[in-house]
Amino acid sequence: MTDNKVLFTKDMQKDYTILIPMMAPIHFQLLRNVLVHSRYNVELLENTGASVVEQGLKYVHNDTCYPALLVIGQMIDALKSGKYDVHKTALIITQTGGGCRASNYIYLLRKALKKADLGFVPVISLNLSGLDSQPGFKLSLSMLQKMLGALVYGDLLMDLSNQVRPYEVNHGTADQLCQHWIDDLSKQFDRRQGLSIGDMKRNMRDIVMSYAAIEREKKELVKVGIVGEIYIKYSPLGNNNLEKFLAEQECEVKLPGMMGFMLYCVYNGIEDVKLYGGGWAKKQLMGFVYSLVLKLEKMTIDAIRTYSDFEVPGSFPEMKEGAEKIIGLGAKMGEGWLLTGEMVELSKSGFKNIICTQPFGCLPNHIVGKGMIRKIREQDPECNIVAIDYDPSATQVNQENRIKLMLSIARENMKKAAGESAA
Numbered sequence: 001m002t003d004n005k006v007l008f009t010k011d012m013q014k015d016y017t018i019l020i021p022m023m024a025p026i027h028f029q030l031l032r033n034v035l036v037h038s039r040y041n042v043e044l045l046e047n048t049g050a051s052v053v054e055q056g057l058k059y060v061h062n063d064t065c066y067p068a069l070l071v072i073g074q075m076i077d078a079l080k081s082g083k084y085d086v087h088k089t090a091l092i093i094t095q096t097g098g099g100c101r102a103s104n105y106i107y108l109l110r111k112a113l114k115k116a117d118l119g120f121v122p123v124i125s126l127n128l129s130g131l132d133s134q135p136g137f138k139l140s141l142s143m144l145q146k147m148l149g150a151l152v153y154g155d156l157l158m159d160l161s162n163q164v165r166p167y168e169v170n171h172g173t174a175d176q177l178c179q180h181w182i183d184d185l186s187k188q189f190d191r192r193q194g195l196s197i198g199d200m201k202r203n204m205r206d207i208v209m210s211y212a213a214i215e216r217e218k219k220e221l222v223k224v225g226i227v228g229e230i231y232i233k234y235s236p237l238g239n240n241n242l243e244k245f246l247a248e249q250e251c252e253v254k255l256p257g258m259m260g261f262m263l264y265c266v267y268n269g270i271e272d273v274k275l276y277g278g279g280w281a282k283k284q285l286m287g288f289v290y291s292l293v294l295k296l297e298k299m300t301i302d303a304i305r306t307y308s309d310f311e312v313p314g315s316f317p318e319m320k321e322g323a324e325k326i327i328g329l330g331a332k333m334g335e336g337w338l339l340t341g342e343m344v345e346l347s348k349s350g351f352k353n354i355i356c357t358q359p360f361g362c363l364p365n366h367i368v369g370k371g372m373i374r375k376i377r378e379q380d381p382e383c384n385i386v387a388i389d390y391d392p393s394a395t396q397v398n399q400e401n402r403i404k405l406m407l408s409i410a411r412e413n414m415k416k417a418a419g420e421s422a423a
Contacts, residue, residue, distance in 0.1 A: 006123070007136070008134040010135055012090065012136050016089060016122075017043055017085075017090070018040055018089075018091070019092070021045050022045050022237065023235045027150060030153060030185060030186060030189075032044050034189060045078050048236070052074045055077045059073070060072050060108060060112055066232070066362075066391050067232060070237055074237065091122070092123075092126055095126070095127040148293075149185075149189065151259055152200070158255060160211040161175065166250070204299060211310070220414065222353060222410045223353060224253055224407075225255075227369070228365070232358070232359045232390050239390060242355070242357070249407055251407070254349075254351045260316055260338065260342070263290065264335075264338040270290060271330070275330055298315070300313075320341060322345055322348065323344060326376065334364025352382050353406060353409075356387040359389075
């Protein structure tokens, strides 16, 4: 132990199982496989239910934000399940390195483990800021390249699955195709393929065409966009299976991609230099990464536009432009101006019914989300936005009832629009 930190050593890499909390199912399957192919024994956690919340409440201070409570609760619940040899198990958690409480999750987790008599379990930090290094876990350039590829492909698969799933003639076809591509891309990564510009263009073309070939039926569905704090937005555990609930209500769902969040984080580094000053090297590095990811985003958009009739997602510069009309780009806590920009972009693309998922304990997220709703509605009166709070005491029934009310307004608006067009 060093400074109360249990090290994950090189020897542990051979026989330790590393547990990862689940967030975005498609992206995280790809990321998990990248780590597995890098010779780490990794498992994605899928334990859910009241016991996860109970463990979080038991070992995390109740003023801590809800995502931290769930992530830490899920890990401790898994360790106590009897499924794992706790003396041969490690945990991995991300650190943003920014002003979000997520930068401190790792310290909260170690404190919780100690309180639960599991203080001997090593905790690995996954970050790009040089925080909390561990001798037995290193991110190589090859791993980083594959992880970036996982985010790019994950966004494409998520977007196309959401566009096909509500309309597919044979139920389950889109999900089966998605799993096929997750497996195929993971094998390509293991062979060091699928990551060059040529390979990515070819894969994107094949992915789009395979989804376009799925038989679909034409029908009018309510279109619902989901935004919010990044964990609650994507995690079925965090948002009480929101996507599944909306599917049961016969809605088409749209989730902004994770590439947008990555571009937002990188662009903030460039904006910081403009606002507060900074080193030339930092600005150049951020500018290079920004240009690279922007190019990958454009490749994704071009593939969808060229090889299908699917709706093309908006670009990051377009989203940023929409946000700037409402909020300053210096507002970057709690998903900052990105959250406002995503709502504006969803509305522009026809997803005027928006659920803003907001966790307990993230005041900045409430300000840049719920606080901007009136301004967005002034700009677009047809926007139908509901902010849903997620915390240990919020009941799923109450959340779903509020969403149903939003959907009833959406259906009334659809009928009104259909009547006006018929007239």
